[in-house]
Amino acid sequence: MMKALKYALSVVFLGLTGCSTITHDAVFSEEQRLVREITGYEIEYSDADREIDSRVKDYLAGGLTLDEAVRVALLNNQGLQGTFEKLGVARGELIDAGLLRNPVFEAEIHFEGGGIGKGTNLNLIEELISVVQLPLRKQIAASRLEAAKYEVASEVLALIYDTKSAYYALQTAQSVYALERQNVEAFEAAAEISRRQREAGNVTSRELTSNLLVFAKARRDLAATEQELVVLRERLGLLLGLWSLPWTIAPEPITLRPEIPDAQALEQIALTRRPELLRSRHEIEALANELGVAEGFRLLPELSVGVDVEGEDGSRVVPGPNLSLPIPIFNQGQGQIVQGQSKLRMAQRQYAAQAIQIRSEVRTTLQKLVSAVELSRFDEKHLAPLSTEAVRTTQQEYNAMLTGVFELLRSKQDELDAAKVRAEGLRDYALAEVELERAVGGVISPLHADERTTERGN
């Protein structure tokens, strides 16, 4: 019996040795390294109910730049913090996979004549298969942990992209609002002149009313734009996790990238970098190993050995080994194997489909980017200068009393309209950049003239 006990204990010891290297910090710093490599940004694991980081307050001072907004989101978005726990869940599974099944102690006690009688049985059983399978199970769980890391990285990227998109949308909406306000001011000036003309007896009621009407319509449209602005602000605020502190953005002008990257090169990069794809790869490894287990142990899925001690007459104890072994007559694991194979093949097909989709996303978003760049260049080269020239030449004719003030105001409104089209074009370009980043799986440094360092995502 001592020998059996020694054997059991040594197996237990074996089981214990596997878990000491898998700490939370180790896993999380792996994750940080991965995120840093892909995005250049830092993530942090924080305790719940902590106060707003003083760094967030620093970023908020003076208004958030795009970069600062991303950093605030990474620090402060509670949803993201929750996502980090997926690592914990996978880590738990890994730990679990490295532990042996607990031995089972069974006791059957018969009381007879004031003492422990015949038929009392004590059993200690250890499931042995788990010992043999342990390394494989650890491998499977390790693959799943890797997969989880990429899943988390994918969530981090999604937050970064959503934050950038929301920022660009808000930035542009603010510019457009300012332009629309000026547009309303032009209508206001025209209405005021009309009012004074009517006062002096120079125009008809109809003409005055007509000018007041367009002014009123413009004011109404402006109110609608204000409303949109509030919604966009909320959207960004939500991503940043800010609900108590006041915040503003301090955007820099969006500038166009000097050259367009090659589609082929980007596709290749996407295939090596998209965390969703890498996650799928590790999941396939896990499924392959699981299939291996099923195939390898289909005839011997379970095996238990143990020691039992049975009480005989009086105090005589009879020890002996026990063995539990299922006999593979009916079930030889066929079902398990078929399932395993199908799951594996399914995962492989999905992986291929995912790769194709990723390539398609890269091509589509790149094309959208190219179009957006062309439109923005056109606006910069033609639309904007012509609309300004129209104001200048109208001002000249106004000065010479060849045209009147209403015509002059109208030319200014046309210029404002062109500026609005241009701002929206630049926004569409910036959003297209973000979509391209999403497709390639990385982050391009912010689209601001002074900060253009080497592009990290490409």
Added chain:
Amino acid sequence: MVTRRELLMSGAALAGSAMLRGRALAELPPQGTPSMPDETVHEPGRPDVDYTPIVTPNGSTLPWKLVDGVKVFHLVVEPVKREFAPGLVVDCWGYNGQTPGPTIEVVEGDRCRFYVTNRLPEPTTVHWHGILLPNGMDGVAGLTQPYIKPGKTFKYEFTFRQHGTFMYHPHYDEMTQMAMGMNGMIVIHPRKPAGPKVDRDFVYMLSEWAIHPGSSRPDPTVMSEFNILTLNSKAFPGTAPLVVRRGQRVRVRFGNLSAMDHHPIHLHGFQFKVTGTDGGAIPESAQWPETSVLVPVGSTRDIEFIADEPGDWAFHCHMTHHVMNQMGHGLPNLLGVRTEGLDEKIQKLLPDYMTMGANGMGGMGEMEMDIPKNSIPMNGGKGPFGGIDMGGMFTILKVRDGITSYEDPGWYKHPAGSVASEVSEAEVRTIFRG
């Protein structure tokens, strides 16, 4: 020595009176017949000998050469650049580099040949407005002659058998060609001058144009919104003054080939008589007095007066829009409108904006503002007492004592006490008290 002129003069007087005595009134030739009913060719008339040469302000006289007793002229029809006033250069069509074309000056009885070379991109002809001639020389494209195609030269030949003020202009695509500046005056001096001798003789072609400000080509499709009006294709301050010596008899001849508008030309400081039309000389008893002569489209009018008052006399069309340059039409009317705060409000959007027109539109020509190039909106000229807020069909008759040259003598130096002057409020109160 007795000059031919004096001889002719005396002969005519004798002949005329003899006729009247010898015949009944009913047998007199009807009004308006030319003085020389036959095509007798006379010796070519000579300037300063047979006539006082015409002065075409801002223009010239068409030169001729004598070929076998015929005065031969060459008119080249071509695109022409003309500065209407400083700051406005216009791409026109004209004759011999000019618009209006050079004045054709001849004497009644001159046999003349005109070579007309067409350098326009379309055909043309020359019609001699008011001239009595053989039908085939009349110059109506398609009716009396074939077109003068681009690059070709035609010749016209006839004898002038009348005197007075006439015009020449195209008779093909007139709407376009005349809108582009193709016109000119014809002055025919009488072979036998009658009436008092004229010392200074001027001729003007009146024209109207639509030149969109900042552009350089007239728009021939415009029918009523003309914006530049000219005397000899010049708009004030581009018009040269008429310079005469005090006491001279002055004749001014007008021809009007404007597309649509008649012009009442008004002279300050004098009363004149209307002495002729393109139908002929007006008998003295029928000459009527005016200070404004209405020159209808397609007509000529001659006026005469004695320049007996010195000074700088305004001489202009009396239609108020015809003495403005290139103003806009259809502007919002801001006259009398309250303006405080408007400039600030609008300058937020348009920094160069300034409210204009609230107190009237005078003095705009003197402001230094960024205006379209090649335009002369609202321009005036400088005068001795300030800006002269006029443009278009405006010029100045300068009458001076004892001048020997007709160069521009500068501004009139008024004798003391003869200029309208400002008074104090006190003086007004003193005079009108009670």
